[in-house]
Amino acid sequence: MSQENRVSLQIDNMKLNLDGRVYESSHMIVVGLKRLSGEVSFGTVKVKGEFDLLPQASTVEDVVEVSAGGTFESDTYGGSVAINELEDGYLIEFNKLTIKFDVDESTGKVSVKIPRLEPIKASKLLFDIKGTISLNMIVSPFVVGAMTLVNDGKIKITAGDEVKITTEPEEGGANKSKELQIQRAQGRA
Numbered sequence: 664m665s666q667e668n669r670v671s672l673q674i675d676n677m678k679l680n681l682d683g684r685v686y687e688s689s690h691m692i693v694v695g696l697k698r699l700s701g702e703v704s705f706g707t708v709k710v711k712g713e714f715d716l717l718p719q720a721s722t723v724e725d726v727v728e729v730s731a732g733g734t735f736e737s738d739t740y741g742g743s744v745a746i747n748e749l750e751d752g753y754l755i756e757f758n759k760l761t762i763k764f765d766v767d768e769s770t771g772k773v774s775v776k777i778p779r780l781e782p783i784k785a786s787k788l789l790f791d792i793k794g795t796i797s798l799n800m801i802v803s804p805f806v807v808g809a810m811t812l813v814n815d816g817k818i819k820i821t822a823g824d825e826v827k828i829t830t831e832p833e834e835g836g837a838n839k840s841k842e843l844q845i846q847r848a849q850g851r852a
Contacts, residue, residue, distance in 0.1 A: 695731030
């Protein structure tokens with residue numbers, strides 16, 4: 664689909680708007696996004712996404728599922744992840760990466776969990792990522808979720824009062840991290 668023909672998704676706490684159709688649920692599973700941006704903080708969940716393929720929506724019990732093909736995947740061990748520490752955060756190269764997040768109701772802090780790193784805590788999580796993305800999120804009575812990015816890519820995570828996750832532009836195939844290639848080879852053994 665061209666940029667102007669992409670199907671849009673918006674989540675505002677318990678309301679999911681899929682190109683004009685509104686669903687209300689505390690649990691949402693979204694598969695096949697090409698872009699995902701948003702904010703998660705105490706009392707606020709605002710997410711925007713775009714699909715390249717036409718998604719289908721269904722409601723099963725208390726869950727709204729939106730899929731443009733595929734199933735929700737996760738990699739909580741970080742088997743194909745290379746982490747490079749930066750002055751203000753991390754640059755992460757991956758084949759598949761699952762980022763978990765939750766909001767601690769007692770402190771109001773967001774905890775961001777990335778495989779092979781200690782949890783990062785901040786007042787807010789901001790993200791703007793591209794690729795093949797899935798989202799599994801509960802927004803009530805508490806906020807907890809996971810975003811999975813599939814296919815080779817890089818993200819930058821900056822930490823401070825806010826945690827920001829952004830997609831890094833992909834370099835040519837010859838410039839990929841040797842560490843990532845070694846980890847993939849070990850994973851196939």
